[in-house]
Amino acid sequence: MRIMNTETNNDMSCMPFEEYIKVKELAFAYVPLQKICSYFEPTESLVKGTVFPSLYKPYK
């Protein structure tokens, strides 16, 4: 299966996560909320395992 790369990224300045995180306390974990900037094509998403380029983190 060939892995394509058809990311539709129109805006390079778009950060795929919330940029300002208000830390309110110790001893609590925080994963930034995702913001949607761009998508992979539907068929490509089904191959890669995600529709979001920002969450695509291949092993090798």
Add this chain to the structure above:
Amino acid sequence: MWIYEKKLEFPIKIKKTDPALAKVIISQFGGPDGELAASLRYISQRFAAVTPESKATLSDIGTEELAHLEMIGTMCRQLTADANIDEIKKAGFDAYYVDHGLGVYPASASGVPFTAAYLQSKGDPITDLYEDMAAEQKARSTYEYLMNLTDDPDVLEPLRFLREREIVHFQRFGEALQNVKAYMDSKRQFVIDKPDYMNGNKSKCMKCR
């Protein structure tokens, strides 16, 4: 309620018989960080979830893990279906063969049968989500170890897909954690009574469902 779709989440067409590989991949079926444990964990924890968002996250991911279980079972079956006795012996698959033949049995790579002791359902929505995030990381590590053990592209492709799903799940549980935290911290809780099941008051637990 569930709807079953008669197809795999990701196509699996393994051409090369490899019982030795099936012996380790089975760990993602019934092993400590496998898909069955993941599914059962989320589908159990969902009953103690406190926000509709976190409940949906647990239900959806718990359901998807069942689809992953189906993928792993398919892989194990395809890796062994055509194996002859010589191949079974040479691959060290004979111990498994004696107990389960070429059937797919939920056990770890080292042969330990599946146990619910692999998972928790703590009744504390924050604690549960921390466990879920850790579980996704452990599954991701397992998929990387499995990928290190093969160079068959027919096996690597579905493993790569499943590993990527663990990363997405981690993000979703992380978001659910913020959602639950916000609910727990919200002013509303000082205005209206917390439900009994959030106070650890099991005897009056009328809303536990």
